[in-house]
Amino acid sequence: MSGGEGSFAVSDGEGSVVEGRGEGSFAEGRGEEGAVKSHGETSTTANHGEASTTKSHGGAPGLRVQGLTIRFGGNTAVDSVAFEAPLGRITGLIGPNGAGKTTTFNACSGLLRPSEGEIHLFGEDITGRPPSARAQAGLGRTFQQMDLFDSLTVEQNLALGLEARLARSNPLRQLLCPPAERKAVRQATEEVLEVCGLGDLRRAVAGSLSTGQRRLVDLGRVLAGGFSMLLLDEPSSGLDTAETERFGAIVTQVVAERGCGVLLVEHDMALVMSVCDFLYVLDFGQMIFEGTPADVRASETVRAAYLGSEAA
Amino acid sequence: MNDVLSFVVIGITTGSVYGLAAMGLVLTYKTSGIFNFAHGAIAAVAAFAYYELHVVRGLPRPVALAVAVVVVPPVIALVMERVTRGLAGSTPTTKIVATVGLQLALTMALVAHYGGSGLDFPAFLPTDTVELAGINVGVDQLISASVAAAGALGFFLFFRISPMGVKMRAVVDDPALLALCGTSAFTVRAWAWLIGCWFAAVSGVLLAPQIGLDALLLTLLVVQAYGAAAVGFFSSLPLTYAGGLLIGVLAALATKVVSQSEVLSGLPPALPFLVLFAVLLLAGRGRLLEVGEHRSAPPSPPLMSRTAARVVAVAAVAVAVAVPFLAGTKLPVYSTALVFVLVFSSLHLLVRTSGQVSLAHAALVAVGASAFSHLAVGAGLPWAVAVVLAGAVAVPVGVLVAVPAIRLSGLYLALATFGLGLLLEKVVYGSTWMFGATGTLPATRPALLAGDTAFYYVLLAAAVAGSLLAATIGRSRLGRLLRAMADSPTTLSTLGLGVNVTRVTVFAISAFIAGIAGALHASQGQSATSVPFTSYASLTWLAILVLCSGLRSAAPVAAAVGLVVVPAYITNATVVAWQPVLFGLGALAVAIREAQAAGRRGGEAGTATPAASRAGERLGSEGPAAQRLRVAAATGARRAEPGPARVRLGAGLTRGASR
Numbered sequence: 001m002s003g004g005e006g007s008f009a010v011s012d013g014e015g016s017v018v019e020g021r022g023e024g025s026f027a028e029g030r031g032e033e034g035a036v037k038s039h040g041e042t043s044t045t046a047n048h049g050e051a052s053t054t055k056s057h058g059g060a061p062g063l064r065v066q067g068l069t070i071r072f073g074g075n076t077a078v079d080s081v082a083f084e085a086p087l088g089r090i091t092g093l094i095g096p097n098g099a100g101k102t103t104t105f106n107a108c109s110g111l112l113r114p115s116e117g118e119i120h121l122f123g124e125d126i127t128g129r130p131p132s133a134r135a136q137a138g139l140g141r142t143f144q145q146m147d148l149f150d151s152l153t154v155e156q157n158l159a160l161g162l163e164a165r166l167a168r169s170n171p172l173r174q175l176l177c178p179p180a181e182r183k184a185v186r187q188a189t190e191e192v193l194e195v196c197g198l199g200d201l202r203r204a205v206a207g208s209l210s211t212g213q214r215r216l217v218d219l220g221r222v223l224a225g226g227f228s229m230l231l232l233d234e235p236s237s238g239l240d241t242a243e244t245e246r247f248g249a250i251v252t253q254v255v256a257e258r259g260c261g262v263l264l265v266e267h268d269m270a271l272v273m274s275v276c277d278f279l280y281v282l283d284f285g286q287m288i289f290e291g292t293p294a295d296v297r298a299s300e301t302v303r304a305a306y307l308g309s310e311a312a
Numbered sequence: 313m314n315d316v317l318s319f320v321v322i323g324i325t326t327g328s329v330y331g332l333a334a335m336g337l338v339l340t341y342k343t344s345g346i347f348n349f350a351h352g353a354i355a356a357v358a359a360f361a362y363y364e365l366h367v368v369r370g371l372p373r374p375v376a377l378a379v380a381v382v383v384v385p386p387v388i389a390l391v392m393e394r395v396t397r398g399l400a401g402s403t404p405t406t407k408i409v410a411t412v413g414l415q416l417a418l419t420m421a422l423v424a425h426y427g428g429s430g431l432d433f434p435a436f437l438p439t440d441t442v443e444l445a446g447i448n449v450g451v452d453q454l455i456s457a458s459v460a461a462a463g464a465l466g467f468f469l470f471f472r473i474s475p476m477g478v479k480m481r482a483v484v485d486d487p488a489l490l491a492l493c494g495t496s497a498f499t500v501r502a503w504a505w506l507i508g509c510w511f512a513a514v515s516g517v518l519l520a521p522q523i524g525l526d527a528l529l530l531t532l533l534v535v536q537a538y539g540a541a542a543v544g545f546f547s548s549l550p551l552t553y554a555g556g557l558l559i560g561v562l563a564a565l566a567t568k569v570v571s572q573s574e575v576l577s578g579l580p581p582a583l584p585f586l587v588l589f590a591v592l593l594l595a596g597r598g599r600l601l602e603v604g605e606h607r608s609a610p611p612s613p614p615l616m617s618r619t620a621a622r623v624v625a626v627a628a629v630a631v632a633v634a635v636p637f638l639a640g641t642k643l644p645v646y647s648t649a650l651v652f653v654l655v656f657s658s659l660h661l662l663v664r665t666s667g668q669v670s671l672a673h674a675a676l677v678a679v680g681a682s683a684f685s686h687l688a689v690g691a692g693l694p695w696a697v698a699v700v701l702a703g704a705v706a707v708p709v710g711v712l713v714a715v716p717a718i719r720l721s722g723l724y725l726a727l728a729t730f731g732l733g734l735l736l737e738k739v740v741y742g743s744t745w746m747f748g749a750t751g752t753l754p755a756t757r758p759a760l761l762a763g764d765t766a767f768y769y770v771l772l773a774a775a776v777a778g779s780l781l782a783a784t785i786g787r788s789r790l791g792r793l794l795r796a797m798a799d800s801p802t803t804l805s806t807l808g809l810g811v812n813v814t815r816v817t818v819f820a821i822s823a824f825i826a827g828i829a830g831a832l833h834a835s836q837g838q839s840a841t842s843v844p845f846t847s848y849a850s851l852t853w854l855a856i857l858v859l860c861s862g863l864r865s866a867a868p869v870a871a872a873v874g875l876v877v878v879p880a881y882i883t884n885a886t887v888v889a890w891q892p893v894l895f896g897l898g899a900l901a902v903a904i905r906e907a908q909a910a911g912r913r914g915g916e917a918g919t920a921t922p923a924a925s926r927a928g929e930r931l932g933s934e935g936p937a938a939q940r941l942r943v944a945a946a947t948g949a950r951r952a953e954p955g956p957a958r959v960r961l962g963a964g965l966t967r968g969a970s971r
Contacts, residue, residue, distance in 0.1 A: 143803065160804070
């Protein structure tokens with residue numbers, strides 16, 4: 001495994017904040033739970049999954065959703081959906097417009113309260129927790145509309161990915177930045193600038209970037225945060241083919257290096273088919289299919305849902 | 313029992329007028345996205361117009377009345393529509409500052425022209441009484457209640473049924489979409505402003521005979537209105553009218569109760585705030601969503617390099633050190649200005665750095681001033697200890713109000729703080745907890761530095777320390793988090809930050825500095841008095857600080873000079889009286905300029921997503937209703953037809969399969 005230079009881990013405990021890691025890349029050191037498995041093992045298998053048709057598609061437990069139901073008034077947007085996104089894998093969540101993908105996402109990151117169902121992260125029930133607590137537990141997300149800090153520079157945007165996480169809900173830590181943390185933030189920022197190829201833009205104001213660059217900054221921000229479970233919301237929308245391929249390559253590389261888990265909501269089938277290990281297909285708020293990209297390709301159900309024909 | 317009933321009837325008659333005013337406020341807020349703090353000032357303008365035409369110029373009563381409620385409102389409505397367009401898409405803070413500036417300008421113009429004390433407003437309705445269910449009711453009260461009720465009902469039907477009403481509701485949902493359908497959002501909003509101003513004008517003219525012609529009092533009609541609007545969750549018109557009735561009745565009953573108690577005499581005017589506070593506490597987040605999309609202003613480039621700024625700062629301190637040798641008898645003016653440097657530093661931290669608006673800053677300073685007197689003179693604590701403790705006392709006062717509002721949004725924080733300022737001013741200032749019935753308390757200076765010149769240097773040290781503290785916070789992690797929070801609090805929370813803690817923290821720091829400034833103000837004047845700390849002082853301070861914001865971190869110093877030093881050298885009383893008007897207009901102008909800058913930037917950004925759709929889809933701000941609509945629309949579209957998106961997706965799927 002190719003070790004990123006200047007790697008580090010962020011500890012949730014009060015003790016040592018930053019610890020160097022020999023060759024592992026920067027990832028969550030979740031001291032108290034120990035739920036995250038060694039990243040080396042999982043990352044080697046983080047290639048294109050083969051013919052695993054079972055419900056669980058391997059990997060250490062990451063994000064697990066059970067019986068998720070979300071209603072808006074009388075409208076059921078998401079109907080008892082269940083899926084799993086293990087660590088070290090890229091899991092795809094696809095479906096036509098209005099299938100409930102983003103709604104599911106919002107429930108996972110805590111912006112929406114589900115009507116029913118449970119959400120587990122690394123084996124821990126996080127259903128009732130606010131967004132910030134979920135992020136503290138290692139869940140990061142990007143936004144379809146790339147909600148950047150528009151008045152800050154690219155560098156500051158990336159740094160805030162980690163800084164917000166270090167500051168947590170503690171007034172003192174929000175006020176003061178210990179030197180060790182400052183170093184960690186700088187390191188993480190530099191690393192992400194390199195991984196995402198944003199070095200030339202480091203001093204550019206985020207509000208002035210193109211869509212493709214904004215996507216990368218949005219991704220870079222959660223990468224800098226060192227989250228071990230990433231939710232990426234339609235990262236390719238607004239990107240051209242070359243940009244999409246580059247984005248896919250970065251995500252694949254990061255998963256291989258860090259062993260983190262990725263849940264990808266995507267419209268671009270080429271991207272989904274090439275990077276995902278396992279796919280879930282949503283339609284009208286219901287899970288209509290799950291399987292490897294090969295299975296999904298072969299499935300008549302999925303094709304019918306997408307093309308809108310009732311032909312089987 | 314009959315006694316109580318008669319208070320209820322009085323309450324309903326005034327409450328009906330409050331309800332009408334509140335409906336106008338909610339309507340304009342919903343259609344324009346701007347919460348009009350100047351709503352009550354518009355009511356006052358109408359009442360004064362009637363007074364001017366009928367009493368001063370001697371025009372016949374019907375003509376004067378017609379001009380006041382028919383001609384004046386459209387003029388103001390046009391101005392408001394211009395302001396709305398100027399503020400399109402700006403941040404909530406900018407919008408609040410703009411209408412607060414307008415409120416200040418209108419009110420102070422009336423005060424400057426007609427004087428601050430109430431004038432007699434001639435009754436224009438018959439003052440006989442009739443007996444209704446065994447209670448004597450004034451005919452004028454009956455008429456005004458009926459006029460208000462008829463207006464409210466008529467408007468409600470208009471809003472529900474007429475095409476313009478439907479368009480108004482559409483403007484609330486999506487102005488851009490409405491424009492695409494061939495209806496100009498401008499026309500619709502102009503109508504909304506017109507109706508809103510009419511309602512305000514009618515309420516002003518109906519209320520003036522009861523409360524007298526006092527610009528400050530009439531302007532506070534907005535407070536009654538926002539209490540009522542809170543009952544309708546700033547959105548439901550019938551509930552808003554009911555809220556008006558509720559507030560009218562509660563205030564009337566409170567008047568009856570407190571007539572036996574000296575301490576609680578300020579309670580009735582503070583009731584709307586208590587209602588608002590209860591709603592903020594009890595309502596869930598989803599209930600109180602802020603209307604309107606926004607984008608933040610571009611970061612302003614520094615005026616000069618950091619080195620140059622340091623040189624200027626050192627030079628300014630050097631000049632300040634020399635002041636005692638130059639100022640002569642005006643030294644106390646400069647001492648007070650130094651206290652205000654601290655006040656404005658704390659306000660600057662809150663308003664400019666963190667983008668939160670506090671309209672209770674004068675009250676927090678007053679808390680510090682009175683607490684200092686109690687601690688230093690009452691409890692006999694050492695001077696320095698008393699100063700620091702006075703700061704500490706202001707913190708929980710500010711934070712207690714901020715906490716329920718902060719979890720909602722900037723607008724509700726502004727409303728809650730404005731209410732807090734009034735509550736403290738009307739109810740608590742006069743109690744023994746603060747200034748007592750006389751309004752003045754003794755205060756001391758440190759024994760060794762009691763001379764004017766020596767104490768000037770004490771204040772200089774405090775002002776420099778406060779400025780350095782503010783600058784340090786701006787560069788600290790908190791400063792970075794605050795700047796990011798101004799852009800997107802939702803994102804920050806998904807990155808792991810407890811954003812409400814951040815907001816409360818900065819509020820607490822600001823309150824602490826304000827409290828210390830209050831203590832120093834009392835110490836400088838050698839007595840603590842409530843006079844300079846009215847709610848209008850809060851508005852004036854905010855306006856002048858915003859006016860100076862072009863000077864970046866030097867703004868607090870410039871604001872203190874503008875507020876304290878400049879008037880001391882102006883001998884012309886008229887100029888001094890009109891000064892707050894200039895501050896208010898200046899703040900409005902600065903707010904609009906800032907909004908324009910943000911708008912230009914939105915156009916330049918070159919991102920494919922227009923701000924409207926970006927904000928519309930912004931996760932944190934998307935209400936349940938919007939979500940529901942979106943889901944329903946998407947589902948409906950898909951059931952009808954395999955839309956283009958679906959075909960595209962299908963194609964992608966096949967392409968993927970063919971690899």
